[in-house]
Amino acid sequence: xxxxxxxxxxxxxxxxxxxxxxxxxxFVILGLLVLVAALAVLLALFLDLVVQGAxxxxxxxxTSYASRKPEKAGILAAxxxxxxxxxxxxxxxxxxxxxAAIYLEEYAPKNWFTAIIEINVTNLAGVPSIIYGLLALxxxxxxxxxxxxxxxxxxxxxxxxxxxxxxxxxxxxxxxxRSIREAAYALGATRWEVTAHHVLPYSMxxxxxxxxxxxxxxxxxxxxxxxxxxxxxxAFLPSPPITGEFPFxxxxxxxxxxxxxxxxxxxxxxxxxxxxxxxxxxxxxILLGMTxxxxxxxxxxxYRFRKKINW
Amino acid sequence: MTANSNNPAPFRDSIRRRRLxxxxxxxxxxxxxxxxxxxxxxxxxxxxxxxxxxxxxxxxRDFLTDTMWTPLFAEPRYGIMPLVAGTxxxxxxxxxxxxxxxxxxxxYLSEFATHRLREAVKPALEMLGAVPTVVYGYFALVMVTPxxxxxxxxxxxxxxxxxxxVIGIMIVPYVASVSEDAMRAxxxxxxxxxxxxxxxxxxxxxxxxxxGALSGIAAAYILGISRAVGETMVVAVAAGLQPNLTWNxxxxxxxxxxxxxxxxxxxxxxxxxxYQSIFAAGLVLLVITLVFNIAGFALTRRFREAY
Numbered sequence: 001x002x003x004x005x006x007x008x009x010x011x012x013x014x015x016x017x018x019x020x021x022x023x024x025x026x027f028v029i030l031g032l033l034v035l036v037a038a039l040a041v042l043l044a045l046f047l048d049l050v051v052q053g054a055x056x057x058x059x060x061x062x063t064s065y066a067s068r069k070p071e072k073a074g075i076l077a078a079x080x081x082x083x084x085x086x087x088x089x090x091x092x093x094x095x096x097x098x099x100a101a102i103y104l105e106e107y108a109p110k111n112w113f114t115a116i117i118e119i120n121v122t123n124l125a126g127v128p129s130i131i132y133g134l135l136a137l138x139x140x141x142x143x144x145x146x147x148x149x150x151x152x153x154x155x156x157x158x159x160x161x162x163x164x165x166x167x168x169x170x171x172x173x174x175x176x177x178r179s180i181r182e183a184a185y186a187l188g189a190t191r192w193e194v195t196a197h198h199v200l201p202y203s204m205x206x207x208x209x210x211x212x213x214x215x216x217x218x219x220x221x222x223x224x225x226x227x228x229x230x231x232x233x234x235a236f237l238p239s240p241p242i243t244g245e246f247p248f249x250x251x252x253x254x255x256x257x258x259x260x261x262x263x264x265x266x267x268x269x270x271x272x273x274x275x276x277x278x279x280x281x282x283x284x285x286i287l288l289g290m291t292x293x294x295x296x297x298x299x300x301x302x303y304r305f306r307k308k309i310n311w
Numbered sequence: 312m313t314a315n316s317n318n319p320a321p322f323r324d325s326i327r328r329r330r331l332x333x334x335x336x337x338x339x340x341x342x343x344x345x346x347x348x349x350x351x352x353x354x355x356x357x358x359x360x361x362x363x364x365x366x367x368x369x370x371x372r373d374f375l376t377d378t379m380w381t382p383l384f385a386e387p388r389y390g391i392m393p394l395v396a397g398t399x400x401x402x403x404x405x406x407x408x409x410x411x412x413x414x415x416x417x418x419y420l421s422e423f424a425t426h427r428l429r430e431a432v433k434p435a436l437e438m439l440g441a442v443p444t445v446v447y448g449y450f451a452l453v454m455v456t457p458x459x460x461x462x463x464x465x466x467x468x469x470x471x472x473x474x475x476x477v478i479g480i481m482i483v484p485y486v487a488s489v490s491e492d493a494m495r496a497x498x499x500x501x502x503x504x505x506x507x508x509x510x511x512x513x514x515x516x517x518x519x520x521x522x523g524a525l526s527g528i529a530a531a532y533i534l535g536i537s538r539a540v541g542e543t544m545v546v547a548v549a550a551g552l553q554p555n556l557t558w559n560x561x562x563x564x565x566x567x568x569x570x571x572x573x574x575x576x577x578x579x580x581x582x583x584x585x586y587q588s589i590f591a592a593g594l595v596l597l598v599i600t601l602v603f604n605i606a607g608f609a610l611t612r613r614f615r616e617a618y
Contacts, residue, residue: 024513031419034412035432038483042439045450052453099343107337108344119608120347126534126604127597128541130568131354133575134593138357142581159350166347192333213441220443223543223568227575227589262445262544269449269548277453284446295441299434 046288053282061282066264070275073268075283080237081150081230081258082219088154088254089161089218094211096158097165098200104166105173106195125163132160133227141228148229150238151254156224161214168210172203205305209298216294220287222262230263261287358594365587374591380554380570382588383577389588391595393554397471397564398599401546404475404560405482405539410532412479413486417528420487421494422516433488440484448548451477456549469551469563477549478542486535493527494520526610533607537600543568567596 050057056071064074100121108114136156146152176199184194200207238256265287268280366374369389377390416436420429456473460466497520505515521528551563552573565573571589579585 020511020514024511027513027516028419028423031415031423034415035419038412038416038439038480039432039435041480042435042442044454045442045446048454049446049449096343096346099340100347103337103340103344107340117344117348120351122608123601123604124347124350126537126600126607127354128537128543128568128600130541130543130571131358131593131597131600134361134571134590135350135354135357137575138361138590139353162347162350190329190333192336193329216441220441220445222443222445223547223572226572229575229578262443265449266445266544266548269445269452280449281453284449287443288446291441291443292438295434295438299437 046285046292049281049285049288053278053280053285056278056282057285061279066259066267070268070273070279073276073279075261075264075286077237078259078261078264078283079286082260082262084150084238084253085153085157085225085258085260086215086219088151089157090211090215092155092158093161093165093214097162097211097214098169098207100162101166101169101173102195102200105170106191106199121163121166124159125167128223129160129221130223130227132156133224135159136224136228147255148231148257149255150258152228153225153230153258153260154254156228157218157221160221160224161218164214164217165207165210168213169203169207172206172210173199175206176202205301209302209305212294212298212301216291216298219294220262220291222260222266225260225263226266231257231259261290354597358590358597361587361590362594364582365584365591368584368587369591378556380565382585383574387584391567391592393556394565394567394570394592395595395599396556396558397546397550397554397569398540398566398596400558400560400564401471401475401478401542401550401566402536402539404472405478405542406532406536408476408479409482409486409535409539413483413531413535414490414528416483416487417490417494417531418516418521421491422512422520436484436487440481440488442481444481444542444544445548447477447481448474448544448546451545451549463561466561467551467563469549470561471546471550471564472560474546474548474550475560478539478545481542481545482535482538485538486531489531489534490524490528493524493531496527497523530607530610533603533610537603537607540603541568541596541600543572547572567592571596 061074062079063076064072065076066078067073100117104114104117104121108117133156136152136159140146140152140155141148144152146155180198180202181194184198189197238253238258261283265280265283268276268283271277374389374391376392377388378392379388379390380393381388420432424432451473452468455477456466456468456470459470459473459476460468463472466472501519501523502515505519510518546566547569550566550569552565552569553563554570555562555564557564570592574585574589577585
């Protein structure tokens with residue numbers, strides 16, 4: 001035994017092992033550092049927006065229109081515009097996205113035609129958002145004569161988040177086990193009955209999660225709406241969707257001009273006046289708060305559904 | 312024999328009706344799937360159709376070789392090179408940040424982190440990726456640029472360095488998450504083989520897992536590149552709107568996307584050459600991202616078939 005311990009080559013081996021173990025530890029520390037740095041950026045960003053914007057984060061800011069005087073300007077037109085655009089986006093993207101996903105998962109035969117649809121979905125996810133803006137400018141604004149309206153913006157953002165909704169829905173649908181489908185078929189259900197009565201209800205959690213994540217992406221998208229030509233200075237609201245006389249619902253707002261939160265923020269950031277910088281920070285804090293909240297809800301939903309499901 | 316089986320007609324009717332309904336619904340679902348195909352076709356069609364009149368005015372040779380881009384001047388020049396250069400410089404700066412940081416985070420999360428840490432960190436990273444880009448633009452202009460100006464005296468208020476760094480931070484979650492997926496797809500027996508030979512976790516990660524997941528990691532980089540190339544708001548806010556043919560990131564320069572935003576902010580008439588020029592610029596952007604997307608797609612496919 002003692003002879004082995006005195007073997008000089010053993011020291012070299014031990015030193016090598018020690019060195020590699022140290023390297024291992026060093027990498028753990030480096031990895032943690034980079035990770036913490038990335039997450040610290042998120043925290044610093046949010047805190048800075050809140051601190052900088054604090055003087056403007058009050059009720060007046062939310063209930064005032066844009067103004068030439070920074071201390072009087074607010075985000076009323078912006079958040080109303082964003083909300084209405086999101087309604088259009090959700091109403092368009094949800095049914096189309098879910099239907100497309102169901103087709104691809106439950107119906108589509110495995111052939112070149114299906115492959116083309118799938119490649120297109122993947123490809124659309126990689127197209128820069130500003131290209132969607134150009135598409136909307138050429139197609140919705142001029143060819144369809146929608147003008148620079150809420151409808152044009154809503155449709156554009158719906159196309160933009162379509163791949164997100166499709167991918168999320170497909171994943172959720174795929175997670176439903178085969179046995180459930182086969183049980184329903186065995187009782188004589190048609191394919192649509194299997195889908196509508198079983199597959200869709202069981203995958204609703206995933207579908208909702210995907211929808212919320214898609215909308216949280218759409219809410220912050222600036223470039224495509226700028227390209228359409230959304231105005232950044234608006235001192236009126238779109239016409240109300242609910243009216244006093246029959247049939248109580250009005251869709252005139254779809255054709256109205258609008259502004260949106262990210263556009264308002266961009267407009268304020270690009271001005272040299274420090275007063276507007278404060279407004280930009282306040283608008284940014286609210287916008288970031290909204291996106292983080294939506295993502296938080298989505299993550300929570302996913303976690304809950306994953307825990308609850310026991311096939 | 313019961314009365315029902317003597318009279319099967321109502322059942323047959325019901326079955327026929329349900330089958331018919333099924334077929335109608337299948338057609339509807341297919342139509343929804345085709346929206347994705349039509350969207351792609353519409354993008355190509357609109358960009359080409361609106362850019363064609365532009366190329367009637369400007370020969371393709373000038374477009375590709377002229378070194379000035381001043382379409383809104385009295386004496387307009389239409390060379391796309393300055394915009395492409397701006398785009399490439401900001402993308403390069405972004406990658407210098409995103410590739411090392413994203414890869415490190417991916418290796419750490421996939422090979423070193425405990426299950427609990429990974430479950431806690433991934434949603435946080437997801438949130439980092441969800442921050443609206445205009446907020447990142449504010450971050451670049453108001454926080455990063457003043458900080459860089461202390462390090463580099465004489466740095467202009469608008470510069471590609473600050474915009475590129477922030478885009479880099481922005482795409483870290485993206486690169487990290489796709490590469491981590493690739494690394495986790497490396498089968499465990501390969502790791503176990505490495506450990507059995509006495510390798511440390513670091514050696515296993517760098518010599519077994521990373522090479523095994525290489526094509527997936529490359530796909531993550533390429534998708535990150537295509538993100539950075541198409542990024543708009545950060546550069547529009549922080550990099551300046553002056554086209555400037557330079558490879559120096561500390562200068563101010565417009566990218567393809569920033570130019571499109573700048574023109575869109577003004578009110579150009581539908582048939583002006585300025586209006587057409589943003590579609591020509593958009594077409595170039597689409598071609599660049601398409602090339603990267605196809606490369607990324609091909610790589611992910613290869614990596615899926617690896618095991």
